[in-house]
Amino acid sequence: MKEIERIIRVDHAGERGAIGVYSAQLLVARVLHKDLVIVLEEMLSHEREHYGTFSRLLKVRGIRHCYGLPLWALGGWVLGIITALLGRNAIWVCTNSIETTVLHHLKWQLAFLKLHDAEAHAAVLSIKKDEEAHQEMGQRNGRNSIIYQPIFWLVQRLTQFAIWLSTKL
Template identity: 60%
Template sequence: MPKKEVKRIIRVDHAGERGAISIYKSQRFIARFFYKDIVAQLDEMLAHEKKHFDTFNSWLVSNQVRHCYALWLWSLGGYVLGFITALLGRKAIWVCTEAVETTVLHHLDWQLDFLEQHDLSAHEAVVSIKADEEQHQNLGFLNGSNGMRYLPIQLVVKYSTRFAIWLSTKL
């Protein structure tokens, strides 16, 4: 049973990184026209997420584990979420980043406890991404807004991320 859970964890993390790549790609597309000053930060975060995706993809391949069947859904959802938040403004981009990363980091903390007991290679893969995700969360927090105006964005992002994680555990 633990080995099955380990595979599921990495499969879901892999899918989540696909979603993050799509979020940053679509936000970057809009930012190139309206918020040129944050494109470099979006590029850096996008590079991190691509590296994370490759880390999990390598783990899946080396352990002969299939990817999540909902990978396409993560891509589509990420593009939509990134596009809409970018259209809502630069602060909305950062609120989205903070909400996604807060949800992801909560998820990773549980995973790390489990993986440390059951699979050190999977644990190492998850540990390797955590600092970047914390950095993204901090950037989102520092540049975003915790005002009531952005609460709906925060809640939609948080719960859609939770839903996507839950759905990926089933597929």
């Protein structure tokens, strides 16, 4: 079913973008925000596991990856560098924004996959807990002042656009 292939492809691409974001934030944090290094390393390890989950599913099912994969890697890296240079609060606002958008998207996917594909449903469900933990970390540590609302909004729109574009590529 084409929709299931699209879901797996989009989630795979999204995880590649997340690896870019956390890798870049980690690079900057090693110099400017040393107290965040451990938590960013942990979140990056989660995203790498998720990427592996969807890579395996793509391979086993013979589904091609999203053609935009290099763009998501670069875009995630640029977003990660910019938010990390803007400060630790921008890192958390970025995390909260991305995960809020992703979790909304996963909710629809899980409802659809529950009815159509148990294996893909299990794969998506397996990442949900980590994504919720990342969102909660972002909400808990990020100040939601008026200064940071444009960052939240922009990151949310970029994430929505990346999801939409992944369905087309």
